Amino acid sequence: MMFAALVPTDPGGGSDGDSESRRRGSIGALGMVLLLASLSVLFASGIALFIVVRLADGDAWDPLPLPKSIWIATGVLLASSTTGMAAAFGAKRGPSAVLIGGLLLTALLGCVFLALQWQNWQELYPHFQKAEERAMERARALAVEMNLEPPLRAIPRAFGIFYMLTALHAAHVIAGVVPLLWVTVRAMLGAYRGTTGDGVRRVIVYWHFLDVMWLILLGLLAISAT
Amino acid sequence: MSSLNPAAAGPLVGAPATDNYLTHSRGFWSWAATLDHKRIGVMYLVGIFTMFLVGGLFAVLLRSVLLTPDAAAGGVKTIVDANMYNRFFTLHGAVMVFIVIIPGIPAALGNFVLPLMLGAKDVAFPRLNLCSFYLWLIGTGMALSSLYWGGVDTGWTFYTPYSTKVGSSGAFGGVVPVVAGAFVLGFSSIFTGLNFIVTIHKLRPPGMTWFRMPLFLWGTYATAVIQVLATPVLGITLLLLLAERLLGIGFFDSELGGDPVLFQHFFWFYSHPAVYIMILPAMGVMSELISVFSHKHIFGYKFIAFSSVAIAILGFLVWGHHMFTSGQSELLGVIFSAITFSIAIPSAVKMFNWLTTLYKGSIDFKAPMCYALSFMWIFGIGGLTGLFLGMMGLDQHLHDTYFVVAHFHYVMAGTIFVFFGAIHYWWPKMTGRMYDEGSAVLASILMFIGFNLTFFVQFMMGTRGMPRRYYEYRPEFQMGHVISSIGSYVMLAAVLLLIYTMIRSLRSGRPAPANPWGAGSMEWQCASPPPHDNFKTPPPVVDAYDYESLEWDERVGGYVHRGRRGGPAAAH
Amino acid sequence: MTGILADSLGLMPPKASTFAPAVDFWFDFTLWVSIFFFVLIIGLMLLFMVKYRRRPGVRAVVTPTHSTALELSWTVIPTILVVIMFWGGFKTYMDQRVMPLDAYEIGVNAKQWAWEFTYPNGIRHPELHVPKDVPVVLTMYSDDVLHSFFIPAFRVKMDVMRGRYTKLWFQATLASPPGQYYPVLCTEYCGTSHSTMTTKCVVHETRAEFEQWLRDADPLKKLTPEQYDEYLRDPSAFIAAHPDIQGLQSPADMGRKLWDSKGCKQCHSIDGKVGTGPSWSGIWGQTHEFSNAPPTAVDENYVKESIVNPRAKALKGYAANAMPTYQGRITDREIDSIIAFIKTLKSGSEAK
Missing domain, CATH: 2.60.40.420 (Cupredoxins -  blue copper proteins)
Structure with missing residues (x-):
C-alpha cells in the first residue's frame, strides 16, 4: 500500500527523459532500501524477542508441532520469488507476456501462500488449545502458591509468538500482493513501455525480502521446536 | 503582498509575484489533498500547536492540583482526585512526547523548510508525506479517544504489568486506544524520516554538496535515520503490549512466565533514541539561529555536523540508563553508564561552537534569537544535570524523583523553546507577514522566566527525595510546588501572548520581505511566502553562512545580496 | 568524603547510611563541575551579548570559522571529566549493589x-x-x-x-x-x-x-488476655472493632504466614504432597499411628505437642528425628494461629 505513496516527486528542471527516469528510479530505489531497512528492524526486534523468550523458557517451552503444509507454503513462496524474478527480467522489455504472466503468477502464488498459512494456523489450533490448558494450569498452581488471583487467560508463549510472528509476516505479504496486483494492472494497460521497469523491480525486491524473512522465521521456529 | 517585494520578484525567483503557495489554489480539498510540502508543513504546524495547547493545559491543571499537599489542605485537590490526576499526567506526557515534540520540528517546520533550504521543489515522495500527516491525525485522534474510554493512567511509559493487567477500567480501558495511537504515530514518524533521508540524498541541486548543507539539514538527517531505524522497535513493543493486554500472551507478565524488565528494554530501545529525535532537529535550528542573528559564519561547521551523527549513533546504545534501578544486570548498567557519558561530549561540542559563533558577532535580539539564547541556558542546565543521572551511584538516589522530571523538561521542553524560536524565524516565510517584535520578545522573556521558575526548583525537590507522579506529598515540599505552579502560570501567560502576537501578525502584520533576517540559506532566496513550486530553476548554491555579501536594503525592508539589488543575482 | 555544597545548600536529605557520604561527595563533585561549565558558557554568552550586540554601522568581524586546537580542547577536557565521573558513579554503585554476606x-x-x-x-x-x-x-x-x-x-x-x-x-x-x-x-x-x-x-x-x-x-502480644479471648471467639469482629492494633489478622491467615515464614513449609505441604513430614492437607481429625505411642487423633493438643516437643510421638512412615523443636521460638498465640490454619485445610482443597 505504501508503494503507491513511494512515487517520487517530479524533480522538474529541463532534464531529458532518459536521465530523468534514471534519476527517479534511483530516488525510488533509495526509498525502497530505507523501507526495507525499517522493516528489517521491525522483524529483527520480533526475532530478538523470540530468542530471548525461547532461551528464558528453556525446557518449559511447549513443543510446537510445525504442520507439514508449512513446508509446502515455503515452497510456494520460494516459487513466487522465481516467477517474480522472471517478471522483473521481463519488465526490461516493456509490457511483455513474461512480465504480465510473471506478475500474475507471483500474485497468485502469494495468495496460495496466505491460504496455506491460514490452513497451518487452523491445523495448529488444537495443539494450541491443549497447550493453553496446560499453561492455565501452571498459572493457577502458581497463583495458589502465591495466594493470588489466577489470570483470566494464559496463552502459551511458544504459540503466542508463533502466531504473532507469522501473522506479522502474513500482513506484510498482503501488503505485497496489493501493489503486485497494481503493477500487473498497470502492465496490462501498457505501462512500462519504454521504461526500465523500476516500479516492477521495486515490488519484486520487496517480495524477495518477504521470502528471506520467512526463511529466517521458519528456521527459528524449526530449531526452537526441538 | 509580495508585490511590495522587489527583491523577491526578481528574475532569480521567476515566479509571478502574486502567486504563492497560499494563493495558488483555493478550497478545502486544495489543502486536504495537497501534495505541496509547504501546505503539509503548515497543516502539521496548526495541528501540533493545537495539541501543544491541549498538553499544556493538562500541565497547568497538574500544577494547580499540586498547589496543596493533600485534599485535607483544600485547593484543587478537593475537585481533582488521584485517579483524575493520574490520567492527566499520563495524557500530558503521551501528548507532549508522541504527538507534539517528536513530530514538532521535523514534521511541521522540517516539512516546510527542508526542500526550500535544499533548493528542491518538494520532498522526494509527496504522497507519502501527505500520508504521514493523515497518520499523525489518525494517531492523535485515537490517543485522544482514550478519554472517552475512561482515560489511561499508566504514565506515558506504559510500564508492564500495570499497563497490561490493571491500568484503567475494563479489559479495553483507555490503554488500548492510546497504545494503538502511538503505534500509528510511529508509522507517521517513519515515513517522514524516510522522506527526508531520500530528499537530502537525491534532491540536492548541483553544487549543494553535503558540507554546504545548512546545519538544520544535518540535524534533520540524523533525526530521520533514528526515526527509520528505531521506531519499528516501538511498533513491536506496542504490538506485544496489546497482544498481552487483549489476549494474555505472557511476554511481560511473570505470572505467565514473562519478564517485566523485558518490556522496559524494548520500550527504551526506542524511547531513548526518541529523545534525540526531539533534540537533534532543535540543535539544527539552533545552529541556524545563532549564526543568522549574530550575522556571523557558524563556527566549527564539520564538528557540529558530525556531532549530530555521533549523537544519533550513540543514542541507540544508551537505553539502559533508564533502568539503573530496574534489576537489570550490574554489568549491563556499567556499560550503559559508560556510553551515556560519551554522548555528553558531542552535546558539549555543539554548545561551545555556538558560543564561539557569537564571539565578535553582531548580535540582534530578535525573538528567534531570544529563544535561541534561552535554549543555551536551558540546554546547558538540562545537559549538565544529565551527568548526575548518568552516574550510577547517584542515580540510585535521583532516579524517578523530581530531579529526573526537571532534567527531562530542561532537555525536552527546551526543544519547545527552539520550536517557538523556529516558528518566529520562519513565520515571515510561511505567512508573508512580519510579527510585532516587541510583544514576541516579551513573550520569550516571560516564557524563559516561567520555565525556570517551574522547573529549577524541581531539581532541589528531587534531591530532597520528592518522587515523581505523586498526587499527595509531604508538607515540607509545598513551598517548592507552589513556586513551580506559579512558574507554569507565567508560561501560560507567555503562550497566550505568543498566540496573540501571531494572530495580530496574520491580521495586520507588515508584509514580509524575502529575507528579513539576513540569512544566507536558500529558503530566503525565494519570495515570502514562497511560490507554489519553490524555484523555477535551481537557485545558485552559496555558502549558507556567508553574510559578507548580504546588505540591509531600506526600500525592501529586508536583506539583499550585494550587487543583486533589483537585478539578476551575482554569479557565485 | 561528603558533599559540602549539597550540605550548605540543604539539597540533600539527612545522611543516615554509609552510602550517603560517597553519594553526596560525587553529587558535589558533579555540581562543582556543572557550575564551572555553566558559569563559563553562560558568562561568556552574556558577555558576548553585551559586547557584541548589534550597533548601527558595526558589522560582525570575520573570524576564523574553524580551529582544530579549540575543537580538540573542548572535546578532550570534558572527556577526561566524564571519565572521572563515570568512575565515581561506578564505584558508588558497586558498593550499593554488592550485598554483604553476614547481614x-x-x-x-x-x-x-x-x-x-x-x-x-x-x-x-x-x-x-x-x-x-x-x-x-x-x-x-x-x-x-x-x-x-x-x-x-x-x-x-x-x-x-x-x-x-x-x-x-x-x-x-x-x-x-x-x-x-x-x-x-x-x-x-x-x-x-x-x-x-x-x-x-x-x-x-x-x-x-x-x-x-x-x-x-508481635501484634498478639499487645492483646490483654481478655482481648485475646475476644479475638479468638470472633477474629474478624475483633479486628474491625480495634483498628488501632495494627497487623492483626484472622488466626488462620496468621497461621498461613507462619507456615510460610517459620520454615514449616519446608517439610509440610498444604496440597497433599508427602514431604519430609506429613502434609497438613486434610490432616485435621485424622487418626495417626505412632511407633512409640498409642494412636491419637490430630487435635489441638497433638499439634501443640508436635511443635514444642516433636519427638514425643514418632509418626509411622516418617523419620523420627527430622523435626526440630520450636520450644522458645514460638509463642502460644502463634501456635493457636497455626492450629486455626490447619483446621482450614480440607483434604485436597489446595491441590486444585
Whole structure:
C-alpha cells in the first residue's frame, strides 16, 4: 500500500527523459532500501524477542508441532520469488507476456501462500488449545502458591509468538500482493513501455525480502521446536 | 503582498509575484489533498500547536492540583482526585512526547523548510508525506479517544504489568486506544524520516554538496535515520503490549512466565533514541539561529555536523540508563553508564561552537534569537544535570524523583523553546507577514522566566527525595510546588501572548520581505511566502553562512545580496 | 568524603547510611563541575551579548570559522571529566549493589498500595525498623505491579517486581530521633494511591533496643488476655472493632504466614504432597499411628505437642528425628494461629 505513496516527486528542471527516469528510479530505489531497512528492524526486534523468550523458557517451552503444509507454503513462496524474478527480467522489455504472466503468477502464488498459512494456523489450533490448558494450569498452581488471583487467560508463549510472528509476516505479504496486483494492472494497460521497469523491480525486491524473512522465521521456529 | 517585494520578484525567483503557495489554489480539498510540502508543513504546524495547547493545559491543571499537599489542605485537590490526576499526567506526557515534540520540528517546520533550504521543489515522495500527516491525525485522534474510554493512567511509559493487567477500567480501558495511537504515530514518524533521508540524498541541486548543507539539514538527517531505524522497535513493543493486554500472551507478565524488565528494554530501545529525535532537529535550528542573528559564519561547521551523527549513533546504545534501578544486570548498567557519558561530549561540542559563533558577532535580539539564547541556558542546565543521572551511584538516589522530571523538561521542553524560536524565524516565510517584535520578545522573556521558575526548583525537590507522579506529598515540599505552579502560570501567560502576537501578525502584520533576517540559506532566496513550486530553476548554491555579501536594503525592508539589488543575482 | 555544597545548600536529605557520604561527595563533585561549565558558557554568552550586540554601522568581524586546537580542547577536557565521573558513579554503585554476606535480612513485600516487612522472627509489620550500624539486606517481592523501594536518607532505591526477587542493602549510621523516622517511598508509578504508598523507617540506636521493639511488635502480644479471648471467639469482629492494633489478622491467615515464614513449609505441604513430614492437607481429625505411642487423633493438643516437643510421638512412615523443636521460638498465640490454619485445610482443597 505504501508503494503507491513511494512515487517520487517530479524533480522538474529541463532534464531529458532518459536521465530523468534514471534519476527517479534511483530516488525510488533509495526509498525502497530505507523501507526495507525499517522493516528489517521491525522483524529483527520480533526475532530478538523470540530468542530471548525461547532461551528464558528453556525446557518449559511447549513443543510446537510445525504442520507439514508449512513446508509446502515455503515452497510456494520460494516459487513466487522465481516467477517474480522472471517478471522483473521481463519488465526490461516493456509490457511483455513474461512480465504480465510473471506478475500474475507471483500474485497468485502469494495468495496460495496466505491460504496455506491460514490452513497451518487452523491445523495448529488444537495443539494450541491443549497447550493453553496446560499453561492455565501452571498459572493457577502458581497463583495458589502465591495466594493470588489466577489470570483470566494464559496463552502459551511458544504459540503466542508463533502466531504473532507469522501473522506479522502474513500482513506484510498482503501488503505485497496489493501493489503486485497494481503493477500487473498497470502492465496490462501498457505501462512500462519504454521504461526500465523500476516500479516492477521495486515490488519484486520487496517480495524477495518477504521470502528471506520467512526463511529466517521458519528456521527459528524449526530449531526452537526441538 | 509580495508585490511590495522587489527583491523577491526578481528574475532569480521567476515566479509571478502574486502567486504563492497560499494563493495558488483555493478550497478545502486544495489543502486536504495537497501534495505541496509547504501546505503539509503548515497543516502539521496548526495541528501540533493545537495539541501543544491541549498538553499544556493538562500541565497547568497538574500544577494547580499540586498547589496543596493533600485534599485535607483544600485547593484543587478537593475537585481533582488521584485517579483524575493520574490520567492527566499520563495524557500530558503521551501528548507532549508522541504527538507534539517528536513530530514538532521535523514534521511541521522540517516539512516546510527542508526542500526550500535544499533548493528542491518538494520532498522526494509527496504522497507519502501527505500520508504521514493523515497518520499523525489518525494517531492523535485515537490517543485522544482514550478519554472517552475512561482515560489511561499508566504514565506515558506504559510500564508492564500495570499497563497490561490493571491500568484503567475494563479489559479495553483507555490503554488500548492510546497504545494503538502511538503505534500509528510511529508509522507517521517513519515515513517522514524516510522522506527526508531520500530528499537530502537525491534532491540536492548541483553544487549543494553535503558540507554546504545548512546545519538544520544535518540535524534533520540524523533525526530521520533514528526515526527509520528505531521506531519499528516501538511498533513491536506496542504490538506485544496489546497482544498481552487483549489476549494474555505472557511476554511481560511473570505470572505467565514473562519478564517485566523485558518490556522496559524494548520500550527504551526506542524511547531513548526518541529523545534525540526531539533534540537533534532543535540543535539544527539552533545552529541556524545563532549564526543568522549574530550575522556571523557558524563556527566549527564539520564538528557540529558530525556531532549530530555521533549523537544519533550513540543514542541507540544508551537505553539502559533508564533502568539503573530496574534489576537489570550490574554489568549491563556499567556499560550503559559508560556510553551515556560519551554522548555528553558531542552535546558539549555543539554548545561551545555556538558560543564561539557569537564571539565578535553582531548580535540582534530578535525573538528567534531570544529563544535561541534561552535554549543555551536551558540546554546547558538540562545537559549538565544529565551527568548526575548518568552516574550510577547517584542515580540510585535521583532516579524517578523530581530531579529526573526537571532534567527531562530542561532537555525536552527546551526543544519547545527552539520550536517557538523556529516558528518566529520562519513565520515571515510561511505567512508573508512580519510579527510585532516587541510583544514576541516579551513573550520569550516571560516564557524563559516561567520555565525556570517551574522547573529549577524541581531539581532541589528531587534531591530532597520528592518522587515523581505523586498526587499527595509531604508538607515540607509545598513551598517548592507552589513556586513551580506559579512558574507554569507565567508560561501560560507567555503562550497566550505568543498566540496573540501571531494572530495580530496574520491580521495586520507588515508584509514580509524575502529575507528579513539576513540569512544566507536558500529558503530566503525565494519570495515570502514562497511560490507554489519553490524555484523555477535551481537557485545558485552559496555558502549558507556567508553574510559578507548580504546588505540591509531600506526600500525592501529586508536583506539583499550585494550587487543583486533589483537585478539578476551575482554569479557565485 | 561528603558533599559540602549539597550540605550548605540543604539539597540533600539527612545522611543516615554509609552510602550517603560517597553519594553526596560525587553529587558535589558533579555540581562543582556543572557550575564551572555553566558559569563559563553562560558568562561568556552574556558577555558576548553585551559586547557584541548589534550597533548601527558595526558589522560582525570575520573570524576564523574553524580551529582544530579549540575543537580538540573542548572535546578532550570534558572527556577526561566524564571519565572521572563515570568512575565515581561506578564505584558508588558497586558498593550499593554488592550485598554483604553476614547481614541482617528483612523481607519486603510490596502490593498496591502498602509495604510490609517480614523480620527473621516471622513478624510482619508495616514499618521498617533497623538497628544502627548493622548491615541490612532487604529481599523484595511484589504481589502485583512494579513498585520501587526508596529511602532518601539512605540514598538507596530498587525496583520491586513480581516473579523475581530484588535485593538492596544499607547500613544505617544515624538513629532516627525519638518519635521521628525516615520516609520510605514508592517511586515506581503503581496506580491510584501511588503517592500514599509510603511508610516509616525507624533506626534504633542499639541492637538491644531494636530487638526489644521486635519482640513487642508481635501484634498478639499487645492483646490483654481478655482481648485475646475476644479475638479468638470472633477474629474478624475483633479486628474491625480495634483498628488501632495494627497487623492483626484472622488466626488462620496468621497461621498461613507462619507456615510460610517459620520454615514449616519446608517439610509440610498444604496440597497433599508427602514431604519430609506429613502434609497438613486434610490432616485435621485424622487418626495417626505412632511407633512409640498409642494412636491419637490430630487435635489441638497433638499439634501443640508436635511443635514444642516433636519427638514425643514418632509418626509411622516418617523419620523420627527430622523435626526440630520450636520450644522458645514460638509463642502460644502463634501456635493457636497455626492450629486455626490447619483446621482450614480440607483434604485436597489446595491441590486444585
